[in-house]
Amino acid sequence: MQTCIQLASKGKGFVSPNPLVGSVxxxxxxxxxxxxxxNFGKAHAEVxxxxxxxxxxxxxxxxxxxxxxxxxxxxGKTGSCAxxxxxxxxKKVVIGMxxxxxxxxxxxxxxxRDAGIEVVVGxxxxxxxxxxxxxxRFVTKKLPYVSLKIxxxxxxxxxxxNFKSQxxxxxxxxxxxxxxxxxxxxxxxxxNTAKYDNPSLTVRDVRGRTPYRIVIDNNSSLPENLxxxxxxxxxxxxxxxxxxxxSVTKIYNYNMIRVREKDQKLILKDILKxxxxxxISSVLVEGGANLYSQFAKSDLYDDIYLFIAxxxxxxGISSFSDFEVTKLSQAxxxxxxxxxxxxxxxxxxxxxxxxx
Amino acid sequence: MQTCIQLASKGKGFVSPNPLVGSVxxxxxxxxxxxxxxNFGKAHAEVxxxxxxxxxxxxxxxxxxxxxxxxxxxxGKTGSCAxxxxxxxxKKVVIGMxxxxxxxxxxxxxxxRDAGIEVVVGxxxxxxxxxxxxxxRFVTKKLPYVSLKIxxxxxxxxxxxNFKSQxxxxxxxxxxxxxxxxxxxxxxxxxNTAKYDNPSLTVRDVRGRTPYRIVIDNNSSLPENLxxxxxxxxxxxxxxxxxxxxSVTKIYNYNMIRVREKDQKLILKDILKxxxxxxISSVLVEGGANLYSQFAKSDLYDDIYLFIAxxxxxxGISSFSDFEVTKLSQAxxxxxxxxxxxxxxxxxxxxxxxxx
Numbered sequence: 001m002q003t004c005i006q007l008a009s010k011g012k013g014f015v016s017p018n019p020l021v022g023s024v025x026x027x028x029x030x031x032x033x034x035x036x037x038x039n040f041g042k043a044h045a046e047v048x049x050x051x052x053x054x055x056x057x058x059x060x061x062x063x064x065x066x067x068x069x070x071x072x073x074x075x076g077k078t079g080s081c082a083x084x085x086x087x088x089x090x091k092k093v094v095i096g097m098x099x100x101x102x103x104x105x106x107x108x109x110x111x112x113r114d115a116g117i118e119v120v121v122g123x124x125x126x127x128x129x130x131x132x133x134x135x136x137r138f139v140t141k142k143l144p145y146v147s148l149k150i151x152x153x154x155x156x157x158x159x160x161x162n163f164k165s166q167x168x169x170x171x172x173x174x175x176x177x178x179x180x181x182x183x184x185x186x187x188x189x190x191x192n193t194a195k196y197d198n199p200s201l202t203v204r205d206v207r208g209r210t211p212y213r214i215v216i217d218n219n220s221s222l223p224e225n226l227x228x229x230x231x232x233x234x235x236x237x238x239x240x241x242x243x244x245x246x247s248v249t250k251i252y253n254y255n256m257i258r259v260r261e262k263d264q265k266l267i268l269k270d271i272l273k274x275x276x277x278x279x280i281s282s283v284l285v286e287g288g289a290n291l292y293s294q295f296a297k298s299d300l301y302d303d304i305y306l307f308i309a310x311x312x313x314x315x316g317i318s319s320f321s322d323f324e325v326t327k328l329s330q331a332x333x334x335x336x337x338x339x340x341x342x343x344x345x346x347x348x349x350x351x352x353x354x355x356x
Numbered sequence: 357m358q359t360c361i362q363l364a365s366k367g368k369g370f371v372s373p374n375p376l377v378g379s380v381x382x383x384x385x386x387x388x389x390x391x392x393x394x395n396f397g398k399a400h401a402e403v404x405x406x407x408x409x410x411x412x413x414x415x416x417x418x419x420x421x422x423x424x425x426x427x428x429x430x431x432g433k434t435g436s437c438a439x440x441x442x443x444x445x446x447k448k449v450v451i452g453m454x455x456x457x458x459x460x461x462x463x464x465x466x467x468x469r470d471a472g473i474e475v476v477v478g479x480x481x482x483x484x485x486x487x488x489x490x491x492x493r494f495v496t497k498k499l500p501y502v503s504l505k506i507x508x509x510x511x512x513x514x515x516x517x518n519f520k521s522q523x524x525x526x527x528x529x530x531x532x533x534x535x536x537x538x539x540x541x542x543x544x545x546x547x548n549t550a551k552y553d554n555p556s557l558t559v560r561d562v563r564g565r566t567p568y569r570i571v572i573d574n575n576s577s578l579p580e581n582l583x584x585x586x587x588x589x590x591x592x593x594x595x596x597x598x599x600x601x602x603s604v605t606k607i608y609n610y611n612m613i614r615v616r617e618k619d620q621k622l623i624l625k626d627i628l629k630x631x632x633x634x635x636i637s638s639v640l641v642e643g644g645a646n647l648y649s650q651f652a653k654s655d656l657y658d659d660i661y662l663f664i665a666x667x668x669x670x671x672g673i674s675s676f677s678d679f680e681v682t683k684l685s686q687a688x689x690x691x692x693x694x695x696x697x698x699x700x701x702x703x704x705x706x707x708x709x710x711x712x
Contacts, residue, residue, distance in 0.1 A: 153687065154660070154675075154704070154706070155508075155676045156508070156509075156511040156512020156513065156674060156675075157512065157674075162682075168684065296670065306510055310689060311684075312679065312687060313676070313687045314674075314680045314687075315680040318511055318512060318513075318670075319510075321671065322670075323670030324670045325670055326518075327516075328516065328524065328669070331509065331667040331668060332668040333667055334510065334668070335700070336666050336697070336702055339702060344692065348510070350510070
């Protein structure tokens, strides 16, 4: 199953909003075929594993197939995997987790069992769920998975009061952020971050594709010479605007996503719903304080990558400066999952916690 | 040497401003005697180790003695240890680190070598230096060692704007803080912390003695019914005041430490010098933001115990809210040494870093 997860991970950044799936076929304790879901709409992992086994001259009849997600039962862009495994006379199927997608959700396993195939489910289930957290959120809540990425000093400052902030953390941290970007569908930032930092938000220090770069700018007032609007990836930049099509008075040099304003504001949940409707299953929020605060207020984030630089900054812009509670019991609760050193910085990875 | 360090650690909280010293005597690869420096002014570790060996019927002549700090050469409150080792005909002395105290500083080793004893120095030297960081600071800089202990949310807030803050971190973190208190000579706080938190600053959840509790209150205006001034340890509470003896107009129910004001302010360095003159070698600063900021400005701290609670607080009091820089390059640099989980909280321990 560990091998399935590793194989599945190779699809990161390319299969969304489909799940990451890896599969291996085993006979006599030896792996005779491996496969993974490589690209959205392309062959599923099980198909690739069977093709791989056959290509290497193996017969898959009577073999055991391992896969991190329940084989599909429906006919989507590709054939039903459950049917294929029955046709190929696989003897036993070991599954990491049930597919929560409503069109599958146990139907794949039922089909296999009805055909007399032995089915085991729940192997390394937690790891399999972590692997497909974007997909699970997407199909169960009909919203994208949201991670906040924050880089701050030990005293919680993401910038000085004059908005000076770039490179508060070191190179190793930034490289990891590039890795993250390559795995998310979208990097989302607020207007001030776009204006003051003028970031590229591209994937530079690691291999991988640049995500969609989306800026929230309700009145489309950002200068059009920003890197996001002019660099070689500019086709992948979108501005979320509240301006309706008919009230547009000029031509913009960037793609727009229209969300209706309420009280002259864009509501975060409306933006996320819109992104969901665009088949976006994961969003990495890279600032600034106003946007982080909106996510905290609305409870619409799932986890936080908090990079802490070994610095005391003092007065400046706090990471959640626009969020306010009157009692400590109203503070948002998290659960620390792990810490990791990146050269001189520390990353604290935490998940939202619904209980106090 | 590891055993010496463990033995020495038993003296934590009781030997200041003397060093923590542990010693073992070995013959034929077996430990025949152990000792440590138990209380300020009492027998040194080497003496206790020799007495221990003799008590158990061992002859120490020709044995090897291990000790984490160079044996003393001068006659202080006790006899010179170097002389004793010569008299007792110890064959070889293995030393963790040279004693930086000006009255020793190599003279102990010289005495031993002149008497024909083999001397090895620098064994586990870093660990030995860490063990005696208070003592080293005290004798080399003539100032106490200063640690900042900060408990904050992930966004760097130590309290809400209404000063509500108590128990931002959990029980396990607080227990560790009690352990720290038992090892420092002094716990130091500012006036606002005394007033709004009304803390006890005692050692409750672990065994150990309560340190001196010192509050900075330049005009002695704190209410006299605070816990610090009324509880059973009130004799161990001191107020640093700028009021001179002759301008006192009332009788206070607490001990005072007088430091001369400059421009109606108390200068941190003057306070620390005063504490040094009182034989205080270690200070644990427990808040609040104003005091932390003064330490940051003046570079008079040595390390930071930063406890982070898994909470987003938003608007509130930042840990270093009275410190300000105009460029990021002026931020104070630290070096992260380790992180440790305390139940739901994380401790990040860092040291001051002189280089960027």
